[in-house]
Amino acid sequence: MLQRNSDLPYVIPDEPVGRPAESWQYPTVDLREMGRILRRRYKMAVLPALILLGLAVIYLLSTTTLYTATSTVLVDPRRANVVETNQSVLSNFGTDDATIESQTLLIQSVAILVRVVGKLKLTEDAEFQPKPGLLDPIKRLFRSSGPSDGASPEDAAKSRSVEILQKRMKVTRQGTTFLVDIAVNSESPQKAATIANAIADAYFDEQVRTKYDATRIAANWLNGQIDELKSKVVASEKAVEDYRSANNLMVSQGVTLNDQQITDLNNKLIAARVQTAEARAKYEQVQDIAKSGGDPGGINAAISSEMITKLRTQFADIAKNEADLSSKYGARHPLVANVRAQRRDTQRLINEEIRRILESTKHDYDVSRSREASLLQSLDQLQGVSTSSSQAQVRLRELQREAEANRTQYESYLARSKETTAQESLEMPDSRIVTKASIPIRPSSPKTMLILGLAVMLGLGAGSVLAFLADYLDDRVKTIERAEAIAGVPALAAVPLISARELAGLARRGRNELGRYDPKTTKLLPAALQPPLTRYAIDEPGTFFAEAIRSVRLALQRTMRSQPVKVVQVTSALDSEGKTTLAINLAQSLAMLGIRTLLIDGDLRNPQVTRALCPRADAGLLEVAIGQTSPERAILVDPSTGLSILPSTAIKQVEYITELMFSDRIVDVLDYFRHRYELIVIDSPPLVPLVDGRALAELADRIILALAWDQTPGEVLSHAMDLLSPVRDRIMGTVLTRVDLSRLQFYDYYRSSAYLKPYGAASLHAGAAR
Secondary structure (H helix, E strand, O other), rough: OEEOOOOOOOOOOOOOOOOHHHHHHOOOOOHHHHHHHHHOOOOHHHHHHHHHHHHHHHHHEEEEEEEEEEEEEEEEEOOOOOOOOOOOOOOOOOOOOOHHHHHHHHHHHHHHHHHHHHOOHHHHHHHHHOOOOOHHHHHHHOOOOOOOOOOHHHHHHHHHHHHHHHHHHHEEEEOOOEEEEEEEOOOOOOHHHHHHHHHHHHHHHHHHHHHHHHHHHHHHHHHHHHHHHHHHHHHHHHHHHHHHHHHHOOEEEEEEEEHHHHHHHHHHHHHHHHHHHHHHHHHHHHHHHHHHHHOOOOHHHHHHHHHHHHHHHHHHHHHHHHHHHHHHOOOOHHHHHHHHHHHHHHHHHHHHHHHHHHHHHHHHHHHHHHHHHHHHHOOOOOOOOHHOOOOHHHHHHHHHHHHHHHHHHHHHHHHHHHHHHHHHHHOOOOOEEEEOOOOOOOOEEOOHHHHHHHHHHHHHHHHEEEEEHHHHHHEEOOOOOHHHHHOOOOOOEEEEOOOOHHHHHHHHHHHHHHHHOOOOOOOOOOOOOOOHHHHHHHOOOOOHHHHHHHHHHHHHHHHHHHHOEEEEEEEEEOOOOOOOHHHHHHHHHHHHOOOEEEEEEOOOOOOHHHHHOOOOOOOHHHHHOOOOOOHHOOOOEEEEOEEEOOOOOOOOOOOHHHHHHOHHHHHHHHHHHOOOOOOOEEOOOOOOOOOHHHHHHOOOOOOEEEOOOOOEEHHHHHHHHHHOOOHHHHHHEEEEEEOHHHOOOOHHHHOOOHHHHHHHOOOOOOOOOO
């Protein structure tokens, strides 16, 4: 409801408890409040989206359609090696991120792109030729030299094509893998695929060329080193042989002849010493047997002699035969004597053989000693020679090491040269293509839906931010609660805004009275000729406009029952806030109840009451105050309502107005009317720009402050309350005027037209109230 119900706890106390304006704080914005902000400022929220959407559409219509083709390359560190070598001249890639990123940058380098431009003849393609721009003349002013200065036209054109190609391509690595995507944009899908594949091929060619050049340079260098090393090897080996010959250090089977002879003599000396020891042992054994008188046949040499063994066997046989013959023929038999002679001969032969063996033992011992002495003498001579040649052998080993080092280096370089020569004829790239670029079937740029979606989203986001910011910075009073919070006094009612169409329809009803109206005889306009808004509460009593006026009237009546109230001032903080319309309708509503009511036009500078009701009046408040006219003659009475009106005529001397408001004459006029009317309603000037309203506030019993809805700033209302601080206890309340109920639902749903529709609200849309 627009008026305060009598059941609500609304009683104006004797001493109104005012809430200071500085204690007011902005309410916390919740989700519902945010929704209401967006609804009431939907135009501001939608406008940036529409603008960005329009710009996006213009961009989509004007931009060139591009197609993207992508070729995927695997930077493979495992290089295929056909020739079995331990290591290539240019080693394979590493597997770290820096290496892969370096290859990614290499793909988009100028060296590779120049190959592509030359191979595909992109300098002759209009797409890869610079297009003139609007800012080119300005850019040339700040350019120190032209792009083709110092270069041929072909090189300059190729350079420009490379720059354009660099902008049209994008090389990216897929995560942390070895896969690299080569994406190329072009106006032609076929051209995009061709260029992407050409870049991959040029990258492979660059790898092969780099390896071939490195291998060829290494091969040339190795050949030069091999020739030099070969000469060093020959010279060092000749120096070894010459030194060996000069110092008699000939080598046989890896050692010198002198060392070999010493080794042989050592071995022979050892063997000779063993033989001497054996011969000595035999000789000493024979001497011991001879000294002791033993049988010399018991020595080992005799025992082991075959001759002695045969003779002893023969001796045994003869002895046996002698025994047999002796036993058979007797000892003196000739056969026995013959056998006995054979036995003695055999024994003699055995003894002679033993003696010969003994003499041979001594001879062998003497020979062994002589041979040992001879070998020892020869060994001493050779060792003397070896000692004298040891210094020469040190130098020989030094020359041998140098020759061996030269020979090893020469063999290594020779083997490496053969490997490099084999690699030179077969170099393979360290990368391979995984997916060749295919012809794209749909454009990649511009992304229509994405751009339009982003435009709408960004526009709505920016619009929402602007809406929230505008609402936050908008300090105008829009709700009764806000008015009460700032002013610290009750809000009496919210007077709706009347549409201009309805006011025009009501104004047409007075055309018939216009012909009968005589301004000379009737100073007060007839009811039909008065502005429809000044009589709207009476003419349309079933509207919420009239309901709001009655709400203000009810609050005034409550105050009149408890306190003596005679003079009520209706004012506002600024001009054009609807105070005149409120004052006229309130005065008419009071008069319709039978209350003797006087409406005084107290705005001497801008007498809107007089212009609306009695523009032809020739006497008014000023004339009554200065005594030129009697009050009865100046007062006009509206016969339709019984309302008495004291107009205000036009005053040329503005300086008189302020002096009049602060003079006792106004006090006397009001005292005069206090005794003749039950209630006096004064339409006073605004408080902030003029001091007249503040002077009248000193004389009023109650003050009603009109606030234009969605027009009066909160700080202005707070300032107006500060201006009325000396008479703050007389302020009865505030009234919101010109309230657009259709928009009020976004601020205060329960006082809006959406809530009041079931009660048959009249047309309360766009319009204007004075």
